[in-house]
Amino acid sequence: MAPFGVILSAVLLASSKTAPQQQLLEVCLSPGCIADGAKETLSRLCAFAPPGVQVLPGKCASACGAGPVVMDIMTDDKKIVHKRVSGDVLLNLLLEGINNKDEKEGEEKNSSCAVPNEIIEGYEIIIQADDAMSKKDYEEAAALYRQGIDAALQIALDLHVGSTHSTSTAPPPGLEWLIRAHRLEAEARIKTHDAQTALEIATKAWELSNQTNRLCLEVMAQACQELKDAKGELNALRTLLVEMDPEENAPRDVLNRMRTLGFRLAKLEREAK
Incomplete structure (x- = not known):
């Protein structure tokens, strides 16, 4: 085999x-x-x-x-x-x-193996990062997420971005796991008090998702709060809670979280006046 x-x-x-x-x-x-x-x-x-x-x-x-x-x-x-x-x-x-x-389609069966295996290597590293995250070893998790992303991202982008099955309103499914890895790396970096890097990574995840991933906005808002960047936090929460359509059939914990973020948004808007 x-x-x-x-x-x-x-x-x-x-x-x-x-x-x-x-x-x-x-x-x-x-x-x-x-x-x-x-x-x-x-x-x-x-x-x-x-x-x-x-x-x-x-x-x-x-x-x-x-x-x-x-x-x-x-x-x-x-x-x-x-x-x-x-x-x-x-x-x-x-x-x-x-x-x-x-x-x-009458084409010759393709059994060549010229493409490198960065995607599988990156995926396996990110599995290790998930394990470190579950153990609250945030420094190790952040480092592993970055290693896995660096291994797999470019080849994944080459494969999926611009493919005939990608759309302008949602990221190609083959990038979802890497968007998740970016977001979790950002969360880990917030835990290690590196909010600036976390904001940059969460913003990258938001861009990779074609600005559709709600969880990325939550992490961006959290990073801005850590940085005491009220304007950035306000913009992230407005995008999440006002500009984006509500999540359909959201579970109770998500609804409760959105309610809490709504209170935070209202507070920031009052302070901005």
Whole structure:
């Protein structure tokens, strides 16, 4: 079996062609599959999927005990159920779908592995950063997030920005994990009292998200508050609470947080008069 990174390289290179139709993969998130690691499979598929491959959370695939389960949704509404999708199986699934498209279009099957494996390296480093963050080792977390971002960001931008499946209103799905990593690095740097760097990183995350990620604005406002930059905090909160549409079906904790931020915004507006 080919090494994990080599398979990913083949996935990325094979996906560089423009495909007329997207491959749709749904990851079963039933309790049994979650216990088998489905959330990690979903996260990895979202991070590794090249342009032309859409990954979504799905419902029960009736393959309990064989998770993580991924359904390959065909254009004729047929479904292929893939069982125990993790590791090399996960990447082979992506590569198989891309090469099948090439064969249907009469193109030569692509098995080259010329593309470096920065994305997988960056992803694994960010997993380590998440672990450090959960242990409240904020200095280590910040350093690891930066290392992972630096490893993966440029190749991810080259792959996804300007692809035929990206839009001007939302970032390409393949960048979501890196936007999250930027935001969490900013949060870690606030904890280490480096609010200026945190603000710069959170602003970068906001830009990468095509100015759609609400959590980035929250971190920007928090960094500005630490810096005693009332104007910057006011602008961030106004964008979040006034200019952006309310989040649909937001959970109670998010609604409570927005309510608290609303009080903060009102206070800043009174002080600005």
